[in-house]
Amino acid sequence: MNTSGNFVVKLGGWGLSKILGLGRMGMFLIYAINGLWKPPGKLISTIKHIYFIGHRSLFVICFTGAFSGMVLGLQGYYTLSKFGSEGLLGAAVSLSLIRELGPVLTALMVTGRAGSAICAEIGIMRIEEQIDALKCMAIDPHSYLISPRFIAGIICFPLLTSIFDVIGIYGGYAIGVLLLGANPGAYWDGIYKSVGWDDVYMGYIKALVFAVLTIWISTYKGFYAGVDSGSMGAEDVSKATTDAVVISSVSILVADYVITSILL
Amino acid sequence: MTSEATSIISVRDLQSFYGRRQVLFDISFDVPPHCIFVIMGVSGSGKTTLFRHLIGLKPTRKNAVFIKGEDISEWKSSDWQKYWQSIGVLFQSGALFNSMTLKENVALPLQVHTELTSDIIDVMVEMKLYMVGLSGFSDYMPAQLSGGMKKRAGLARALAMDPELLFVDEPSSGLDPITAAGLDDLLISLKDAFGMTVIVVTHELESAFKIGDYMLVMDKGRILACGTPESVKNSKESRVRQFLERRAEEAGQDMEAYLQRLCSVRSR
Numbered sequence: 373m374n375t376s377g378n379f380v381v382k383l384g385g386w387g388l389s390k391i392l393g394l395g396r397m398g399m400f401l402i403y404a405i406n407g408l409w410k411p412p413g414k415l416i417s418t419i420k421h422i423y424f425i426g427h428r429s430l431f432v433i434c435f436t437g438a439f440s441g442m443v444l445g446l447q448g449y450y451t452l453s454k455f456g457s458e459g460l461l462g463a464a465v466s467l468s469l470i471r472e473l474g475p476v477l478t479a480l481m482v483t484g485r486a487g488s489a490i491c492a493e494i495g496i497m498r499i500e501e502q503i504d505a506l507k508c509m510a511i512d513p514h515s516y517l518i519s520p521r522f523i524a525g526i527i528c529f530p531l532l533t534s535i536f537d538v539i540g541i542y543g544g545y546a547i548g549v550l551l552l553g554a555n556p557g558a559y560w561d562g563i564y565k566s567v568g569w570d571d572v573y574m575g576y577i578k579a580l581v582f583a584v585l586t587i588w589i590s591t592y593k594g595f596y597a598g599v600d601s602g603s604m605g606a607e608d609v610s611k612a613t614t615d616a617v618v619i620s621s622v623s624i625l626v627a628d629y630v631i632t633s634i635l636l
Numbered sequence: 637m638t639s640e641a642t643s644i645i646s647v648r649d650l651q652s653f654y655g656r657r658q659v660l661f662d663i664s665f666d667v668p669p670h671c672i673f674v675i676m677g678v679s680g681s682g683k684t685t686l687f688r689h690l691i692g693l694k695p696t697r698k699n700a701v702f703i704k705g706e707d708i709s710e711w712k713s714s715d716w717q718k719y720w721q722s723i724g725v726l727f728q729s730g731a732l733f734n735s736m737t738l739k740e741n742v743a744l745p746l747q748v749h750t751e752l753t754s755d756i757i758d759v760m761v762e763m764k765l766y767m768v769g770l771s772g773f774s775d776y777m778p779a780q781l782s783g784g785m786k787k788r789a790g791l792a793r794a795l796a797m798d799p800e801l802l803f804v805d806e807p808s809s810g811l812d813p814i815t816a817a818g819l820d821d822l823l824i825s826l827k828d829a830f831g832m833t834v835i836v837v838t839h840e841l842e843s844a845f846k847i848g849d850y851m852l853v854m855d856k857g858r859i860l861a862c863g864t865p866e867s868v869k870n871s872k873e874s875r876v877r878q879f880l881e882r883r884a885e886e887a888g889q890d891m892e893a894y895l896q897r898l899c900s901v902r903s904r
Contacts (some may be wrong), residue, residue, distance in 0.1 A: 412748045504693055507730035508746045509793075510720035635858075 400592050405524055407515025414520045421524030425486045429532060432481050437536035440473055441465060441543025450549045458554045460564030465544035466537075470575045471566060474537040475529075476628050479582035482532060484622040487590040490521060491616035494594030495609035503595070518591045522584070529583035530576050535574065574635050581631060585623045590616045621624070644669040644801065644833050645690060646702040651855075659685050660857045667850070672827050672834045674844045674856055677854035678879060683837045684805065686854070690835065691725055691803050692727050721749055723801040724794030728809065730786035732778040732793070738765065739774035742793045751798065764792040768822060770805065784815035791822070802826065802834045808843045816840070820847050841880065845869075853879060 406413070448464045494517060497503050506513045541563065548554045593616040598608030643666035660682050667673045677683045688694040689701055698709045703719065711719070715745060733743050742761045746752060751821040754759070759875060765771050768788040778786060804823065808816035820843050825900035826832050838844050844851065844865075851868045853876050860879075861871040869880065877883075 500729055501731040502728040502733055505725065505727055505790075505793075507693065508691055508720055508725040509722065509748070509797075510717045511745070511748050 375508050396584040396596070397588075397592055400518075400595065401588055402593070403512075403514040404588075405573065407512055407519040408523070410512055410515040410519075412511070412516065414515075414523065417516075417520040418523045418527075419513060421430045421521050422527055424489075425482065425521075425524050426528035427533060429485050429528070430483055430535070433478060433532045433536050434539050436477055436481055437474075437539035438543040439564045440477055440536075441469065441540030441545075442547045444468055444473070445542070445544035445547035446552075447555060448544070449552045457561050458548075458564055458608050459558035461544070461548045461554050462541075462559035463566035464562075465548070466563040466567050467571060468542050469544075470571050471541040472628070472632075474533050474540065475575050475578035475582060475626060478536045478579065479529065479586060479624045480621055482529065483586045483590070483617055487586045487611050488617050490587070491590040491594040491597075491613045492609055494591055495594075495597035495612045498595060498597050498599070499604045499606070518587075518595070521591055524586050525583040525587035526580060527588075528580040533575060533579040570635075574631070577635070578628060578631050581627050585627060587621045589620045589623060593619070643667055644670075644704060645835070645861075647686075647690075647699055647706075648702070650686070650696065650700040652682070652689060652690060654685075658857065659893070660689075663854075663857075664858065665852055665858055665862050666833060668829065669832065669833050670831045671849035672823060672836060672847045674848035674851045675835065675837045675854065676839060676841075676844050676851060677860075679837060680719055680856075681854040682857040683854055684856075687803065687835075687837045692719065693724065698735060721745075721746065721797060724791075724797065724798055724799035726787065726790045726794045726802070726804045726807065728806045730778070730790035732786055732789055734778050737775050737777055738770065738781075738789050738792075739776070742796050743787065745793070745796045757802060760796070761792075764795050765789075767795065768792045784811045784819075787811065787819065788822075791819070797824070798830070802832050804834060804836045804882070806838055808838065808840045816843060817846075823847050828868060841882070 445461065448461050449458060452458050452460055452464065455498045484592070494503075503513045503517070506516055545556070545559055549556045549559050593612040594609075598604040598614035601608060640723045645667040647666075648664050650660055650663040651658065663682075663686060675683045675686060685694065689696050692708065696709050698761075699707055701708045708719075732738075733744075736744070739758070739761050742764050743757050746760060750757075761773060761774065767773055768791050770785060770788055770792060773781070773785065773789075778789070781789060791804070791807075794804075802823075807819045807823065811819070815862055823834055823836065824847055827834055834847075836844070836847065848865050850863065851861070852859060853868060853871075855875050859875050861876045862869045868876065871877070871880075
């Protein structure tokens with residue numbers, strides 16, 4: 373076969389493998405959802421994962437939330453003061469946080485902290501044959517390993533987003549009002565008058581979608597770490613973890629645009 | 637050895653592939669019930685692939701593997717669940733869950749598949765740990781155990797549901813001779829006391845001849861010899877002799893030919 377023929381064959385093979393990968397990923401999600409109703413019970417396991425994904429992400433969420441709010445307060449004050457509209461600072465900070473920055477930055481932080489750890493943990497279980505062992509004990513690995521993490525993610529992401537938003541609004545208040553001297557009454561009144569339930573729902577819808585994306589991609593990458601290469605080594609886990617963080621982060625940003633364009 | 641009708645596992649012309657690479661070629665054998673059946677071979681001979689077919693971790697084509705006379709390629713999900721509940725599998729690494737204590741590891745299949753109360757499960761777990769010589773270690777985490785203890789703990793978990801078929805992958809690899817001998821004795825007593833059928837994958841000759849009632853020797857995805865330990869010992873097949881006599885590959889001759897070829901290329 374000539375060079376161009378070989379190129380077409382390779383391109384076709386690459387395309388087919390990607391389509392098969394997408395199909396496998398879709399089936400993985402279906403098995404995880406189906407696993408929600410299968411034994412064993414998931415209460416204790418879910419609580420453990422809520423602690424890991426939620427409680428242990430609190431510090432980083434509070435920290436990034438506070439500084440995001442402070443930057444918004446600083447930038448917002450200087451921009452608005454050029455037009456004599458410092459009174460709109462509260463509205464600008466809160467709407468930016470609730471609609472966009474809160475869900476996106478929370479998801480990115482949790483992906484970096486918990487998503488990578490989830491992927492690495494499941495990847496190590498794969499290369500140490502623990503997932504095979506579960507299957508051979510007639511325990512569905514999707515139900516036992518993946519489903520509780522989905523429940524935990526779906527519970528934690530909106531809560532963490534709420535905490536991020538609240539801390540961010542207080543961060544904006546600290547800089548805009550306490551440091552730069554904006555009117556405190558105008559700050560809170562601006563939030564009260566401008567933020568509607570639609571904005572809050574949009575933030576929560578985003579948080580839920582990002583939760584599913586992050587947990588789905590992280591668990592999938594860990595679950596199939598080394599399966600395609602057949603090598604099942606530490607390198608496969610490291611590659612899977614990197615892929616999980618990169619793909620989750622990009623997917624969050626793409627999904628953010630899509631959801632915003634649909635809901636606006 | 638035994639007919640398909642009386643055997644617990646029958647394999648007929650099994651072929652296996654990784655992508656386009658064929659790793660098993662027309663494997664056929666029967667495993668009689670209540671015996672220790674040893675699958676031997678050098679590294680890369682396909683024994684672990686065969687093992688994975690038998691425990692259902694690798695799909696099998698039609699009419700290739702029969703368990704108790706049933707073609708496993710036709711099994712539905714519920715049949716697999718039933719099969720997996722009736723077997724025990726000890727993986728090479730032990731495959732213990734690192735976040736659980738030994739007790740929790742061994743109790744897991746009992747908690748999922750039985751209605752037993754936690755008190756009874758605790759007693760059963762203690763019994764299984766006692767059987768493998770790990771009583772008193774129930775609250776240890778896997779990270780606190782040695783390699784041999786991890787394997788024994790894995791065996792305790794494999795025995796938790798009192799399986800009629802036990803699959804064991806490389807039980808003595810990486811273990812000191814005393815621990816390895818202890819594991820061998822344990823497998824023999826499991827067969828004798830409980831009538832289990834045990835399928836062992838190993839490349840340890842001493843262990844294989846000590847425990848095996850029947851043996852299968854593999855090389856490059858093909859069967860070289862199959863039968864009783866005596867018949868395998870008396871095999872005239874050169875690769876079997878080489879394996880049994882622990883003779884290294886004749887790499888020297890290959891190297892010499894390679895060097896000669898290299899010299900002829902350079903002199904041109």
